[in-house]
Amino acid sequence: MPQSPEQMANAMIANLKEKTGKTLEQWIAITRKSKLAKHGEIVKHLKADHGMTHGFANLVAHKTLKSDAGSADNDADLVAAQYAGDKAALKPIYDALIKAAKSCGTIEVAPKKAYVSLRRSKQFAIIQPSTKTRVDLGLNMKGEAAKGRLEKSGSFNAMVSHRVRLETVADVDKDVKAWIRKAWTDA
Numbered sequence: 001m002p003q004s005p006e007q008m009a010n011a012m013i014a015n016l017k018e019k020t021g022k023t024l025e026q027w028i029a030i031t032r033k034s035k036l037a038k039h040g041e042i043v044k045h046l047k048a049d050h051g052m053t054h055g056f057a058n059l060v061a062h063k064t065l066k067s068d069a070g071s072a073d074n075d076a077d078l079v080a081a082q083y084a085g086d087k088a089a090l091k092p093i094y095d096a097l098i099k100a101a102k103s104c105g106t107i108e109v110a111p112k113k114a115y116v117s118l119r120r121s122k123q124f125a126i127i128q129p130s131t132k133t134r135v136d137l138g139l140n141m142k143g144e145a146a147k148g149r150l151e152k153s154g155s156f157n158a159m160v161s162h163r164v165r166l167e168t169v170a171d172v173d174k175d176v177k178a179w180i181r182k183a184w185t186d187a
Contacts, residue, residue: 012059020056024063031064039065067113078111086132093135096172097127097180104184115157124187125180126160137164137176139183150179 017023022030027046036042039061046057061067083091094116101107101118108119115128115138126138138153138160146152149164156163164176 009059012056016056016059020050020052024060027060028064031060037065039067065113078113079116082111082114082116082129087129090129090133090135092169093166093172094127094129096169097135097137097166097176100172100177100180101125101184103177104181107184118184120184120187122187123159124183126157128157130156133167135166137166137180138162139164139179141179141183141186144182149175 013024016027020027030050031042031046034042034045036045042061042064043054043057046052046060047054052060079094083094098109098116101109106120108117110117110119115126117123118125118127122140124140128136128138130136136156138157139150139162140160142161144150144162146162151163151165153160153163162179164171164179166172166176
């Protein structure tokens, strides 16, 4: 049975010193000393200057910035932060998407700093408040043709194959629910 993201991260942390020569705490001290503030900058620094693999660099960057679900006080805090301020009006769209996904069957809802990952045996969707007026639903539906509102993900997110742009709760219609179900079924 596949491991959860938290189990995989814990295994990586346990192997970090053996594989890289330093503990997580030592790597975090190094990244903080670099004064880099963006995830991608930290990953690039660790790979280029320290020869770290992408997976370990990504883990250290998340732990440095406390941008992963495991570093937050709780998942609700991550979701609340995503839909705070100018994006508060988008929360009902998020709620409708979660309801649609849960209607498919068992799912894991895994909030991150900027989006929420939905998993069955693997990630099948992400929900991200991308602008003040739009939530993007990313779906993993390899081989599915892009048409109409179901567009290729492009530069939106490399972890999904398609994107649907949603501006109102009414946009979470039968088509969106069918795409979610297909992605869930394929996961």
